[in-house]
Amino acid sequence: MTQTYINLRFEQIERRFDEVERLLRLAYLNQDDIEMYQSLCRSAHVMLVSHFEGLYKDIAKDVIDDLNANCKFYEIKKAIFRTHCGYFIHQNESDKSSETLRNRLWDAFKEYKCELVSLPFLFVDNKNPTPQILETILEKFGIKNFFSSLDGSELDVVFEDQKTKMLKIRNKLLKYTKKSTQTFPYTVDVSIYNPVTKTNEKKRTLWEDFINNFLKERHNIIHG
Template identity: 35%
Template sequence: MTSAEHTTINDGAEVSTFASLFIEELEERWSEIDILIEQIKLQSNVDVKNVLCRSAVVLLVAHLEGFMKEAASTLIRDLNQYCTFSDFPKRIQKTYCSLFLSTINDSGGIDNRIQGKLLEEFSKLNARLTVEPFLFDRNKNPSPSVIELILNNFSIKDFFKLLHNSKLDVVFENNISETKELLTDLKDYIKQAVVSYPYKINLLDYQILIKNGQLLRDDSLWIVFIDE
């Protein structure tokens, strides 16, 4: 994608990306779970502790679902702000076209022809993306397969395979100090990376890369954790 790295208003001041603003507000939205976890630590009554644990899990799932929706919306706002329709990866273009196509077709042939026409016309019109075709069905829990489906709509394939054996796996080593250090580093890194567009992110910094071979679902700590 090609674009200016930032926009300016009349007095020349730089305007942050929508992703930058989203990251700044993100931490506050998870504070409720931190409060519940602290209360769980203080409880000596096993029944009360179990109730609080179940509440924390339900809230965590709700926040993860909300995060996926808001992250997708934020990315689309930046794409619309800084790119033309023809700049978008072909997968993103096709995902947007699905909003106007019936899922019931004659082995896909008719829709493929219509999709080609839509892509041509949307490029001419410089159509703006909407978030609806990129997300999962309403009230569907953000399972690993749903998360992968959403990211695939944005042209990101095999997401959990990318995370497998990366530096982010430290969170499963039960080392609180190393996990906190990683979180602090990751937050600072992302804040700097998305302050302008295109985002300046190097996945190799965290050993996030495409691996050869097939990743079995049970071999991914991320998939097992989210499923459980």
């Protein structure tokens, strides 16, 4: 069976993050030299954000490539097809005209092999991957309220002073994600991290605050 694009990406991600780990190990070994220590920590932060910024686009493209390699249009989520249609619909089109065109495209191509275009799924103006941008991209794939589902889940351990527990969950998720995306269709079940379904009014989560601060700190390092 053929390895999926997204599974190959995970191998590349590990190599990227190993680079950050090497900088952090050097920082640890140079704690007595304050200037060296701070320089290495800043470098590690900038590199980590740089990898993060490219990562969401790479993952989105990999998912699209896996769908194109394995599916016909009628087999994908309607939300994904709807996003794909955005490539063919002019921004000035009325809602009614847009819906008519989407229905015609569906009728014409639903039995054909997927040829999704990545452009409408991504922001192409090189903005930082803020939580709002990530949520919007996920919605284009039919996934809603992602950060709300993390709030209160097992993954909240990252905000606690429990390193052993955090590493245990990280390793479990890494092993599971690799295994469940090795072939298509993926067999990922998000219940592995006990996501929380919320129906009340959405409020900003610790995850969103963390990412915003994470990006802001990189900006402060570069621009002073």
